[in-house]
Every structure is written in structure tokens, then in C-alpha cells.
Amino acid sequence: MSLPETPPSMELFAPDLLAGETALVTGGGTGIGKELALAYADHGANVAIASRSMDHLEPVAEAIEDRGVEACATTVDVRDRDDVEAMLETVLAEVGDVSILVNNAGANFLCPAEELSANGWRSVVGTILDGTANCTFTVGEHLIDRGGGAIVSMGATNSVRGAPYHAHSGAGKAGVHNLMQTVAAEWARHGVRANTVAPGVIRTEGVMDVMGETVAEQVIDEDLAADRLGTPADCVPVTLFLSSPAAAYVTGAYYAVDGGQLLAPTPM
Ligand SMILES: CCCCC/C=C/C(=O)SCCNC(=O)CCNC(=O)[C@H](O)C(C)(C)COP(=O)(O)OP(=O)(O)OC[C@H]1O[C@@H](n2cnc3c(N)ncnc32)[C@H](O)[C@@H]1OP(=O)(O)O
Numbered sequence: 001m002s003l004p005e006t007p008p009s010m011e012l013f014a015p016d017l018l019a020g021e022t023a024l025v026t027g028g029g030t031g032i033g034k035e036l037a038l039a040y041a042d043h044g045a046n047v048a049i050a051s052r053s054m055d056h057l058e059p060v061a062e063a064i065e066d067r068g069v070e071a072c073a074t075t076v077d078v079r080d081r082d083d084v085e086a087m088l089e090t091v092l093a094e095v096g097d098v099s100i101l102v103n104n105a106g107a108n109f110l111c112p113a114e115e116l117s118a119n120g121w122r123s124v125v126g127t128i129l130d131g132t133a134n135c136t137f138t139v140g141e142h143l144i145d146r147g148g149g150a151i152v153s154m155g156a157t158n159s160v161r162g163a164p165y166h167a168h169s170g171a172g173k174a175g176v177h178n179l180m181q182t183v184a185a186e187w188a189r190h191g192v193r194a195n196t197v198a199p200g201v202i203r204t205e206g207v208m209d210v211m212g213e214t215v216a217e218q219v220i221d222e223d224l225a226a227d228r229l230g231t232p233a234d235c236v237p238v239t240l241f242l243s244s245p246a247a248a249y250v251t252g253a254y255y256a257v258d259g260g261q262l263l264a265p266t267p268m
């Protein structure tokens with residue numbers, strides 16, 4: 001018996017939960033980011049999505065517009081601060097505002113720590129930590145100027161539990177968690193909240209390329225109380241909640257969406 005599927009967000013939250021908001025989702029053309037972008041649109045928010053390749057952004061932008069809200073798709077390399085500033089300018093010019101930032105762009109591969117090259121470290125830490133910092137500082141300034149907003153960053157359970165072959169990813173995600181706590185402390189007085197959602201192992205093309213089916217089966221057997229991998233849909237409700245007025249008093253928090261991955265395995 002495994003944990004049941006998460007119901008569609010439209011069965012859980014009001015359709016106008018985020019009406020009047022504009023969400024910017026980095027990495028919004030694939031995997032978890034795509035699911036989140038469509039969910040924001042389902043609940044009435046205008047949605048901007050940004051990543052390096054327009055190829056997967058364009059169809060998602062069309063699906064967002066089909067839901068009757070405004071969409072913006074723009075390219076960005078989150079590792080580059082100038083590029084991130086240009087992304088924000090484009091989004092503001094096209095949809096007029098950003099009130100919710102989702103730092104979702106990510107990168108990972110599995111590699112023993114002693115074999116990790118300097119460039120391998122930089123490619124992953126640069127994307128997840130520098131990228132999250134670049135977007136948080138750039139969009140954060142806009143959120144402060146407009147009098148408030150919400151930031152949700154995709155962390156990972158490897159940030160609080162050391163995981164073999166995750167030296168770069170785990171250290172980067174730990175930095176993301178700490179950065180969210182720091183800006184949460186600094187920016188509450190500006191009405192800006194910042195929280196971390198930490199997925200465990202979520203079945204996306206990106207992660208399956210990293211781990212493969214054999215390792216996935218092993219993880220399900222040995223590491224997951226839920227007895228199944230997560231899905232992008234599992235990450236939607238907590239992210240919508242953290243973006244919404246229902247979380248008005250929630251900031252600096254860390255929500256694992258991991259099917260019990262962080263629990264100790266049963267001794268029997
Ligand atoms: C298993 C549970 C995971 C839980 C935690 C987190 C999960 C996730 O984040 S899932 C999301 C996964 N999605 C992706 O990773 C998609 C994006 N991925 C990428 O863009 C690439 O895979 C990337 C991370 C390698 C970055 O690509 P790029 O910037 O184009 O860099 P290069 O291909 O030039 O490589 C840079 C550098 O990294 C070394 N390297 C790449 N892959 C490996 C590997 N499997 N093992 C060891 N080293 C690797 C590569 O050799 C380069 O270094 P140098 O050779 O020293 O130049």
C-alpha cells in the first residue's frame with residue numbers, strides 16, 4: 001500500500017485563490033516548474049516563465065493563456081545577474097508586475113565527491129545557489145518597492161540529510177534554505193515572505209535522467225515510507241498555499257514534500 005495521489009489543486013483550493021497576482025516561475029517549462037506554472041494559472045494568477053530554452057517555454061505559455069490569464073515566456077540564464085535583471089524588465093514590460101517568485105530552476109548529476117571537478121561543482125552550485133540568489137535579490141527589490149510579495153524556493157531533502165554523490169547539489173540546496181531564512185528575517189518588515197519547499201524524489205524527466213529506473217526502484221524500496229516516487233502534482237498544494245494569503249504569517253519555513261524520505265527507515 002502506498003500513499004495516495006495528491007488531488008488536483010482545483011479540488012483543494014478556490015479557483016480565484018491567486019486572482020490579481022503575477023507569478024514568475026524559473027524553469028517553468030518542464031517538470032515541477034511546468035506543473036506549478038499551470039496551477040498558478042488555474043487559480044487566476046498571471047504567469048511568467050523563464051529558462052534558457054524557449055523550446056519548452058512556448059507551449060507552456062500557450063497552455064497558460066488557454067486558462068484565460070496573461071502569460072510571458074522569456075529566456076534567462078539564472079547564473080548571470082545581468083541576464084536575470086533583463087528577465088525582470090521583460091516580465092514587467094509584458095505583464096506589468098511580479099508578486100510571487102518561484103525559484104525552481106535547478107541542475108544536478110550524481111558524482112562521488114572526490115571525482116567532482118571544479119567546473120562540475122560550479123555548474124550545479126551556480127545554477128541552484130547563485131541562480132536563486134540572483135533572482136531573489138533582483139525580484140526581491142521589486143517586491144519591496146511594490147510593498148510585499150511571496151518567494152518560494154525549491155530546495156531538496158539532500159539539504160538537511162547528507163546524501164552520497166550529492167556534494168554539490170546538497171551544499172547548494174542547504175544554501176538556498178539558509179538564504180530563504182535570511183531574507184525572510186530581513187524583509188518581513190517590507191511585507192515579503194520567503195519559504196522553502198523541499199521535494200524528495202519526484203518523477204520528472206530531469207531527475208530520471210540523473211538517477212535511472214533501477215536506482216528509482218531501490219529508493220522506493222529502501223528510502224520512502226510512501227512506497228512510491230513523488231509526482232510534480234504532489235508539489236503543487238504546498239507551493240500554492242505558501243504563495244497565498246492563507247500563509248500570511250508563514251515565513252522562513254521549510255516544507256518537505258518527500259513521502260517520508262527524511263524519516264528513519266523502519267528497524268524491522
Ligand atoms: C536523485 C535525487 C535528486 C534530489 C535533488 C535534486 C534534484 C534535481 O535537481 S533534479 C533536476 C535535474 N535536472 C537537471 O539537472 C537539468 C539540467 N541539467 C543540466 O543542465 C546538466 O545536467 C548539468 C547539470 C551538467 C549542467 O550542464 P552544463 O551547464 O551544460 O554543463 P556541462 O555539461 O558542460 O558540464 C559542466 C561540468 O559538469 C561536469 N559533469 C556533468 N555531468 C557530470 C556527471 N554525470 N558526472 C561528473 N561530472 C559531470 C562536466 O564534466 C563539466 O565539468 P568539466 O569536465 O570539468 O568541464
Ligand SMILES: NC(=O)C1=CN([C@@H]2O[C@H](COP(=O)(O)OP(=O)(O)OC[C@H]3O[C@@H](n4cnc5c(N)ncnc54)[C@H](OP(=O)(O)O)[C@@H]3O)[C@@H](O)[C@H]2O)C=CC1
Pocket residue numbers: 026027028029030031032033050051052053054076077078079103104105106107108127128131154155156157198199200201202203204205206207
Ligand atoms: N525532481 C526531483 O526529484 C527533485 C527536484 N528538486 C528541485 O526542483 C526543481 C525542479 O526540478 P525538476 O522539475 O525535476 O527539474 P527539471 O530538470 O525538469 O527542470 C529544471 C529546469 O531548470 C531550468 N534551468 C536549468 N538551468 C538553468 C539556468 N542556468 N538558467 C535558467 N533555467 C535553468 C531548465 O530549463 P532550461 O534547460 O530551458 O534552462 C528546466 O526547466 C529544481 O530546483 C530541483 O533541484 C529538488 C529535489 C528533488
